[in-house]
Amino acid sequence: MNLRRSCGSLQHVDAAFARIGLRNERASRVTDSFTISESGRSLRPSMLGGMQREWTRLAQPGTWWTGAERVAIATVARAATHGSDAPTTALHPAVTDIAARVATAPHAIDRTAVDALVEHGVQLEAYVELVGITARLVAVDTTLRGIGSEPAPPLPSPIEGQPSRLVEPAAKRRSAHVPMIGAAGATTALSAVAAEDAAQADLHGALYLHYAEMADLTIVKDIPRWQMELAATTTSWINHCVY
Amino acid sequence: MLRASIEHTDHPLHLAAIVDATQAAGAPGADAIIRFTRALVEHTDRLPDARNELTDSLGAAGAAAVAGAVGNFEMMNRILDATGVPTPGSMTDLAARLRS
Secondary structure, eight states: OHHHHHHHHHHHHHHHHHHHHHHHHHHHHHHHTOOOOGGGGGSOHHHHHHHHHHHHHHHSOOSSSOHHHHHHHHHHHHHHHTTOOOOOOSSOHHHHHHHHHHHHOGGGOOHHHHHHHHHTTOOHHHHHHHHHHHHHHHHHHHHHHHTTOOSOOOOOOOOOOOOOOOOOTTOBOSSSSSOBSSSOSTTTTTTTSHHHHHHHHHHHHHHTOOGGGTTOTTOEESEEHHHHHHHHHHHHHHTTOOO | OHHHHHTTSSOOOOGGGGTOTTSOOOSTTHHHHHHHHHHHHTTOTTHHHHHHHHHHHHHHHHHHHHHHHHHHHHHHHHHHHHHTOOOOGGGHHHHHHHHO
16 A cells, blocks of 8 residues: 555656756757847846746746746747737737837826726736836846847747646735736835746846845945946936836 | 936036036946937937947946947837836826926
8 A cells, every 4th residue: 555655646746857857958959049149148147047037037938927928928938028019929919009008108098098098808917918028028128128139039949748837816906007016116016926926036036136236335236236226226217217 | 227326426426417518427337328329229320329438438248238328218118108017106296297
């Protein structure tokens, strides 16, 4: 009886490892698609790693969108930042429209615009995920264009699977357009979708500072803190972001 | 964060240079950072020259770090605006003036 149970457990473990192996193989294919030019050598390894992880995340089923839908949202966002017409995708036109607006004019999005999306059947949490996908795509494309690595790397091929639809019961809609856990702020903006919250923190740490480093005003990561902040402030000024 | 971090250096920084391209920022590399950031965020054809100037000033790794900071704030600006995170109460008046 014990032996049978033990064998059953081993079979279960073997199956689990097989699934992990398959997932890793798929992840490596996605990472391999993240190709950048020779100018990428100037990047800190941690910056490059963060962007590679973002490509892997982008391709996978999310919390409210499939991998194909996530890549389609990124495709729309990239086209919008280039001033191109919206590409043909399977996304609802309202989703295409809001993804383009998040990419190009987020300061013009108000609660009415978000509520209009909900009337088209898009849950607030799905909008939160869309914002995260779009914002991180722009972050990666901007960084690579900044170092002269063009054209932008091709978007990854989506990985099949269903969204987890994991609900965060503690997230409430208060003063912001979307539900958040706790007070609205930079580190809670995407907290209604845990995976998006974590993805934001990961890329934030790779490209700029980890949250734990934020209080260190003398930190040096290739450049001193004040130079990072000068770039940050200038960016926010141009984007009309007054937070 | 800019105002607080500059206090930890010996460099004077003329903040008006961020909003007025005719003014000099003063601190080492600051003008190159502002010109590069403007070219990158505003998608202008001055980006290659601005990148060269920045690389001459801060080195290739330094220029990449500036690009990463710009990329990160392109992300954060979108997240904050699109999710409607309100401006902190102490900044409300200033925010209204900046928006106008």
